[in-house]
Amino acid sequence: MFWPKIVRTLVATALLSCAAAIPAQQLVNGYEPKWWKEAVVYQVYPRSFKDSNGDGIGDLAGITSKLDYLQKLGVNVIWLSPHFDSPNVDGGYDIRDYRKVMAEFGTMSDFDTLLAGIKQRHMRLIIDLVVNHTSDENKWFVESRSSKTNPYRDFYIWRPGHTAPDGTRTPPNNYPSYFSGPAWTLDPKTNEYYLHYFTVHQPDLNWENPKVREDVYSIMRFWLDRGVDGFRMDVIPLVSKPTGMPDLTAEQLKDPPNAYANGPHLAEYLREMNREVLSKYDTMTVGEATGTTLAQTDSLVGDGRHELDMVFNFDAALLRHPDFGPPGLAPWSLPALKAIYDSHAVVLTKHDWDTVFLSNHDSPRVVSTFGDDSPAMRVSSAKLLETMILTLRGTPFLYEGDELGMTNYPFKQLADYSDIAVKNAYKAEVETGKISAASFLADQAKLTRDNARTPMQWDSSPEAGFTTGTHPWLAVNPNYRQINAAQEESDPASVLNYVRTLIKLRAHTLAFVYGDYQDLDPQNEKIYAYTRTLGEKKYLVIENFSSGPVTYTLPNGLKAATLLLSDIPASHEENASTLNLAPWESRIYKQ
Known part of the structure; x- marks a missing residue:
């Protein structure tokens, strides 16, 4: 990979917390630092x-x-x-x-x-x-299913369901589970259904309690x-x-x-x-x-x-x-x-x-x-x-x-x-x-x-x-x-x-945290090109989302200035408006 001088310098520098340099009450580009x-x-x-x-x-x-x-x-x-x-x-x-x-x-x-x-x-x-x-083995549910009068009964969501004239039981509603099948299971101990959006072993808690x-x-x-x-x-x-x-x-x-x-x-x-x-x-x-x-x-x-x-x-x-x-x-x-x-x-x-x-x-x-x-x-x-x-x-x-x-x-x-x-x-x-x-x-x-x-x-x-x-x-x-x-x-x-x-690089570049984002070419089917801008500092990111080489001309007369990082060793193009990108190549420029 190509590591230009500016990145080698950053790598050699001890990692500092960006937040430590910013007073808590001072906004950064309108954001409260955290x-x-x-x-x-x-x-x-x-x-x-x-x-x-x-x-x-x-x-x-x-x-x-x-x-x-x-x-x-x-x-x-x-x-x-x-x-x-x-x-x-x-x-x-x-x-x-x-x-x-x-x-x-x-x-x-x-x-x-x-x-x-x-x-x-x-x-x-x-x-x-x-x-x-929770798990159905959680002590709350073990107690809850033990009887309708148990103090933990209302920790979960129980319903009687529907009973047809022939005695057939059906769930309270048609909710499906994330993991296939209905989201209700009939528990034989109390003859009521409990709700589980996920597996039958994961009964939903009743947050109304x-x-x-x-x-x-x-x-x-x-x-x-x-x-x-x-x-x-x-x-x-x-x-x-x-x-x-x-x-x-x-x-x-x-x-x-x-x-x-x-x-x-x-x-x-x-x-x-x-x-x-x-x-x-x-x-x-x-x-x-x-x-x-x-x-x-x-x-x-x-x-x-x-x-x-x-x-x-x-x-x-x-x-x-x-x-x-x-x-x-x-x-x-x-x-x-x-x-x-x-x-x-x-x-x-x-x-x-x-x-x-x-x-x-x-x-x-x-x-x-x-x-x-x-x-x-x-x-x-x-x-x-x-x-x-x-x-x-x-x-x-x-x-x-x-x-x-x-x-x-x-x-x-x-x-x-x-x-x-x-x-x-x-x-x-x-x-x-x-x-x-x-x-x-x-x-x-x-x-x-x-x-x-x-x-x-x-x-x-x-x-x-x-x-x-x-x-x-x-x-x-x-x-x-x-x-x-x-x-x-x-x-x-x-x-x-x-x-x-x-x-x-991200740890030392506040623009990648708090900077504004602009997509330069939204409809391009192979290239994702965008900028992150914080005050006078602007960074350009170019990514070739394809398995073939692409020659790409930046829109609006923009030029790629100083190359900070590329995953391809041969990528030394700077101050150019037209870039030759290898398959799946990504680059970061400082503008």
Whole structure:
């Protein structure tokens, strides 16, 4: 990769916090500076990151052993996916005890050691807050289902359903589950249905009960007092249920998340949460805004509302695969992707904050979805995608392995999968004859959440250095001998070393945080060209989203001035209006 002098100088300079140089009360381009706006967040999925004891399951001690790696990468916030005690029906998002660590991951002492190691390296930790639902093994639900008069009965949502003259029972309404089938299950103990937007083992909490909210706030204080810096809030727009919960219309059934989300009391609950808990700590909060449109974002993150700091809007990440509907990878176009980011720049004001991401624990690998993961193009396209994520508006979120350009796994048969969503969908789609097994499995290989959950590829030793055991919980991608952190560490042109340099450049360039954004050529089908401008400082980003070379003339007589960073060593073009871009090449210029 080409590292011009200015970038080499930045790399050699000790990383300083941009926020430390800005008085808290001084606005930057109309934005109020915050540490979480200037952060680069790295998501760790504990089960798949690093196994320290050879049992084939990633754990907290394994994460601690890799903190130097994360510090060298340059990220300054770690988002830890659920580490709580759980039966693990849905990858830890079914929580049995919010105040205990999952035994497979270690102990509370291991958590404290991890947290101390993060703080020692001047990084921060946010954890998942999963409070739309619990595990059905949670003590609250065990009590709730025991009788209709139990004090915990109203912690969950119970309904009698409908009884036909012949005695047949049907659910209270036609709500579908995210994971196939109805969102209601009849419990024989009390002969009533309970609501579960997700699996039958994840009953939804009843947030209308103030005792539920009080217990949730107590859990939040428990972890904040322990030293965590905030929360990623799982499906938080779903906690307020639709008034009366009537049947969904035919139109609503095409996209149930929009019907489920942003119920009548959501703002009330979030403001109460902020008032009772968050306002008393220096936190970062990001909501998983399933079912929330861009136009609704301000109602969650407006800085005068005192609710959340930011949310994940999934318009870009789900451009190729919707939350609901039959499996399949939809075609996409670069103008469509650019239109999403362009609309964010128009709709979100200086009082709203955005996030930038294309991957997480629920998505297939970004380079396999939006790039070209062929051996010839994988490295360049992975670099390009990270260039985009780290230079667009909002706090960037990277998922473990993105910095290596990890790819989708070559899934072949149903037995290869761990994902409960795949197994449930197989029953609903294949076993009922709606789709052939071959077609279903071909689609799922591109879409499954398991693509993101295969073990981290650390080196070329057996099982990619993830475990010293022989049976990791999910198979390691066979390409680990070619794609792994040890190999990329020693390769100056690797994705890993490029991302390290890119993060350092962003840390020293406030325009990539608070600068204005302008898309220079929205309809171009191959080139994404945009500027980030802060006062007199302007930066130009050029990205060739194609597997062929492109000669591109900048619009409006603009010239590319000083080249700061390119992933192609031969890219030395400066002060030129016409650029010759290699396949999947990305460049950053200072204007």
